[in-house]
Amino acid sequence: MKLSDLLADHDHHVIQGDPAAADVRAGIAYDSRRMTPGSMYVAMRGTNADGHRFIPDAVARGAVAVLVDRPIDDNVPPHVCVVRVADTRAAAPVVASRYFGEPARELSVVAVTGTNGKTSVSYMIEEVLRTGLKVCAGVIGTDGYRVGHETIKVDRTTPTTPESVDLHHILRLMRDRGAGTVIMEASSMALTLHRVDCADIDVGVFTNLTPDHLDNHGSMEQYKAAKLRLFDRMCHRAVANADDLVSADIAALMPGTVTTFGIDNEADFRATDLVIEPAGTRFILHHDGRRRPAKVPVPGRFAVHNALATVATCHLLGHDVHAVLDALASLPPIPGRFETFQTPDGVSVIVDYAHSPDSLEKVLTTIGGFARRRIITVLGAGGDRDTTKRAPMGQIAGKHSDLVVVTNDNPRGEDPEAIADQIISGVARTDAEVERILDREAAIRRALTVAEPEDTVLIAGKGAEPYQIIGAMTVHFNDMETVRKLTADLSAS
Numbered sequence: 224m225k226l227s228d229l230l231a232d233h234d235h236h237v238i239q240g241d242p243a244a245a246d247v248r249a250g251i252a253y254d255s256r257r258m259t260p261g262s263m264y265v266a267m268r269g270t271n272a273d274g275h276r277f278i279p280d281a282v283a284r285g286a287v288a289v290l291v292d293r294p295i296d297d298n299v300p301p302h303v304c305v306v307r308v309a310d311t312r313a314a315a316p317v318v319a320s321r322y323f324g325e326p327a328r329e330l331s332v333v334a335v336t337g338t339n340g341k342t343s344v345s346y347m348i349e350e351v352l353r354t355g356l357k358v359c360a361g362v363i364g365t366d367g368y369r370v371g372h373e374t375i376k377v378d379r380t381t382p383t384t385p386e387s388v389d390l391h392h393i394l395r396l397m398r399d400r401g402a403g404t405v406i407m408e409a410s411s412m413a414l415t416l417h418r419v420d421c422a423d424i425d426v427g428v429f430t431n432l433t434p435d436h437l438d439n440h441g442s443m444e445q446y447k448a449a450k451l452r453l454f455d456r457m458c459h460r461a462v463a464n465a466d467d468l469v470s471a472d473i474a475a476l477m478p479g480t481v482t483t484f485g486i487d488n489e490a491d492f493r494a495t496d497l498v499i500e501p502a503g504t505r506f507i508l509h510h511d512g513r514r515r516p517a518k519v520p521v522p523g524r525f526a527v528h529n530a531l532a533t534v535a536t537c538h539l540l541g542h543d544v545h546a547v548l549d550a551l552a553s554l555p556p557i558p559g560r561f562e563t564f565q566t567p568d569g570v571s572v573i574v575d576y577a578h579s580p581d582s583l584e585k586v587l588t589t590i591g592g593f594a595r596r597r598i599i600t601v602l603g604a605g606g607d608r609d610t611t612k613r614a615p616m617g618q619i620a621g622k623h624s625d626l627v628v629v630t631n632d633n634p635r636g637e638d639p640e641a642i643a644d645q646i647i648s649g650v651a652r653t654d655a656e657v658e659r660i661l662d663r664e665a666a667i668r669r670a671l672t673v674a675e676p677e678d679t680v681l682i683a684g685k686g687a688e689p690y691q692i693i694g695a696m697t698v699h700f701n702d703m704e705t706v707r708k709l710t711a712d713l714s715a716s
Contacts, residue, residue, distance in 0.1 A: 224248075226263065226288045226304055229318040233308065238291070240304030245288045251319055251388050252281070254380070260285030263318070265388065266292070267311050274311075290314060316387035316420035326394040327423035330402065331540055334409040334419060336453050337430025337464075339582045340529050341383075341408040342366060342686075343521075343560045344430060347533040347551065348406045355550020356542055361397035364408035366558065366687055368393050370400045384413030387420060394422070404540065411449035419457070426539050427458030428532055432469045433581035451476065462535045464528060465490040482539060484531035486524060492535045494527045501563075501571070501593045508534065510544060518552045521561050523589035525582075559687025561586065562703055566710050569676035574702045576686025578605065578632070580615040583683055587623035595677040597625040599670045602683050603632030603663070604642050606692075613642065617649025624681075626656045626673070630666035632684045633692040663691065663700065668709050682706065 227242035235242075249261035255277035258264060264281035266274035266289065278289055278297050288304040292311045299305050308314040320327065333348060335341045342365045352358040353371060361370040365383050368375040375396050377389055384407065385393060397405055409419050409427075432447055447469060454461050454473045461477050463470040465485035474481045483490040486497070494506040494517070503520040504527055519530040530551055537547045556562050564572040573590065577583040583602075590598055600620045604613045620627045627650050629643045639661050650657040660666040670680045682702045685691075691700035 238305040245304035255280040258284035263288040265290045319388045319391040320421040323391045323395040331404040333406045335428040336409040340430035351550040361402040361405040383410040414452040424458035427453045429463045525585045570674040571679045577683045594679045597678045599626045600624040606635035606637030613645035614649035617646035621650040621653030621655035
């Protein structure tokens, strides 16, 4: 496509060359190492580096056009068209969407945002559509990109929501593979950095807002503002949690287009009469003046909130509520989200992604409702991330557990001992026993070794992540895989 067509109606200033003559025929890249001859380079500022520094490398690799948002010192060959925009991050989704043929317009796109529950809600919607309603659906989020059982192989540069150039490429691939609906997780940083712009979102889903990512946003007010971007002319309809005060802000932004769900407050989809059991949660769904028995095979109030969000979203997409409830009742386990395992000795092991104070409290409160004996929690915290949540998480773990084993999560570039100190300072405010074992496999082994029949072991923080980041190294590590391996080893010894 001609660069002039990609930038049509988007404010820009030509520094050199002719956009009408610049033929972008080999893709768009924001990483100079991914450039190919005939592609366009978008110079974006990242956390650790400014893409404008790599313009010479992009040109050397064959860029025919370069998009910038500040003056550049490098001499760019005259055959390369250089265009300046106000913000390359805001321009990137515009040109990417057009380059890939505006795939979002051919799809029903659902974007899920909130502190907790994004992956679970995305998974529930996908499974209900795919297995229960026989709809071909794609998913974009923390656990990867897939259509049905097929993985979409695109290089990942972000943990949750891909950069806008990658997003529109993925949407095109999913449409080409037959997807009619795509569910994606929209993180607060993705919304702030324009990654989901131009995605023509049909339904925006809000799960909840609790303290997290304050290292990125600075305050809860800024964090909330980032989440609310999704509902400020970015989506056509909204599904919002009536039990969270932010739902009122969403209603103000989108009057007449918000469907609510909740447990404690009146809502379009409301659950009452909850019965929480180890195998799941039964409840009564109230909708449109009718009462319907319902079940989700995950225990806890948080699971019901996720289920309600799923039902409301599927209903907005045009599906029958009864059919959705039937599919919901037979959902397979969600990997890394309250994923359970029973050892031969009768110890219940639960692996969960809980990595914020609110999510950890919800999981442990749920476990406390059915645990028969002791609760043992294995807990760490991510390095180079919000430090203010570590002591509160330690205190929550200690409040609801008999033993807390403090270990590594993804320490990244931080001192693991210092991270453990902060968590242990919170545990120390409780009566729980605490042990420090930084090797995560050894920590899980310790928890399984000391656990007795009818005890419950919670391994929190990483969920289904298949890796661990220690310093500059990324090594293979999966909590549930480790549990199964260690259980087999202990049974054989």
